[in-house]
Amino acid sequence: MIDFNATKCGASPFLPQKCMIRAITKLAQDNYLFEVQLDNKEMFANCKAGQFFQVYVPGSGEAPISISALSRKNCLEFCVRKIGRVTSALFQTKPGDWIGLRGPYGNGFPIERMEGKNIIMVAGGLGVAPLRSLWHSILDDRAKFGKIVLIYGMKHSQDLLFRNEFRQLIQRHDMEVFVAAEEINGPSIAALDFQIGRVTDLLNLAHFDQEYVAALCGPPVMYRFVVDELKKRGLHDQNIFLSLERHMKCGMGKCGHCSIGGHFACLEGPVFSLAQLNFMKEVVECHGPSL
Ligand SMILES: Cc1cc2nc3c(=O)[nH]c(=O)nc-3n(C[C@H](O)[C@H](O)[C@H](O)COP(=O)(O)OP(=O)(O)OC[C@H]3O[C@@H](n4cnc5c(N)ncnc54)[C@H](O)[C@@H]3O)c2cc1C
Structure with missing residues (x-):
């Protein structure tokens, strides 16, 4: 010990x-x-x-x-x-x-590069955990950022995390917030405008265009579909940031457990731009042609 x-x-x-x-x-x-x-x-x-x-x-x-x-x-x-x-x-x-x-x-989200920009954040399941630290940073300095869209999807409504915080976020007039579950049941979701569906359905409801910077965190399967939608709206690869979870041990680029396409996810990631990932063959193979 x-x-x-x-x-x-x-x-x-x-x-x-x-x-x-x-x-x-x-x-x-x-x-x-x-x-x-x-x-x-x-x-x-x-x-x-x-x-x-x-x-x-x-x-x-x-x-x-x-x-x-x-x-x-x-x-x-x-x-x-x-x-x-x-x-x-x-x-x-x-x-x-x-x-x-x-x-x-790790590197964290490139918050300096997001300043002055419109931002869309997309969280799937437990991916809401790291994204929460990002929206806190943005809202702490709200005047430095443009429009904000926050999208959060999960499988079952009873898996909703940060219920009370989302109730408050939805009341805010300075950001658009959408929450969806594929199945709605379990404890009361009163005062939370829950949609039935996936994050991709929410993307269709949200107002954003190619001028936005996107931050994504969720299961790998989500990335493929969300990235497709973002690209349809014209977002540039260098403005789409994804947090990747890899098996990690040392966290300092020594053990090699998190090596991905010749890069250490613990040092250079876990947040990568889509432009960076396009050059990492292993990621393209794991997550499909969109990545
Ligand atoms: C950068 C980073 C940030 C993370 N942030 C969070 C967080 O905020 N909250 C949270 O709950 N978890 C987070 N995780 C995931 C968490 O580290 C793993 O679930 C971890 O394995 C749990 O340890 P354990 O000993 O309980 O499970 P273990 O006994 O190690 O593993 C349980 C099972 O999960 C599998 N597994 C473990 N890690 C991964 C992985 N990364 N990808 C695929 N399969 C895996 C194992 O092979 C095993 O089958 C994060 C992971 C990374 C890399």
Whole structure:
């Protein structure tokens, strides 16, 4: 087990920082939001929307988890789906417990390139977790950006994450927000204008054109269809950004687990422009001719 006391700035970059879990909130079945205190102010200041941390649960190991929000008093929010060994162990923790964090890693969304532009964000399923950190950054500095469209789709309405936040976003007059599920059932969705369908159906309802910059995060199958729609509207490949999930271990471009088309997704990604991906043969083969 890792000796947290040895974890200090300047120590091995593989050693996680000891961080306390402040709060745990259930968002949906098997999807929890963990608020974690990051006392290292330097690490916190370096965090950017779309980046991720290696989250270490003592005795279970590490898993890469995206920053879902940078919240009050140096806290980070991670929206986690219970999948396997590490995430199941994380679900056993309670507020006041300690975990380890290494990071932030990856490039994040190119928010500087988005300034002054109209933006469309498309989230599928758990992809809403990293995109949330992007819309927070944009809304924190709303005047710096043009029009905003936010689209969020999921399979079942009971999988909706950040229900209360979406209720508030839908009320805003300075952005267009669309939410859809392929099947609507389960708990009350009152006050949330849910559509039945997929994110591609929502794209047809949204007002946007070739002048928009797009940020996408969702399952690989979603990318193919969303990219097709965006390209039909004339968006340029260099203005379409996708966050790619690859198996990752070190997060620092050393182990090679996340190598994709000769690039390290942990270092150069996880966010790539479509223009970059067009040159990565492996991605084209995995995700079809549109990518
Ligand atoms: C950059 C990045 C950001 C991520 N952000 C989040 C997040 O915000 N929230 C969240 O819940 N999850 C996120 N994930 C996914 C998460 O890291 C994996 O689900 C992780 O494997 C969970 O660890 P585990 O030990 O619980 O599962 P494991 O026991 O490692 O794996 C369970 C199963 O999932 C498979 N698997 C694991 N990772 C992947 C992968 N990347 N692609 C395909 N199959 C995989 C394994 O082969 C195994 O079958 C992210 C992944 C990456 C690379």
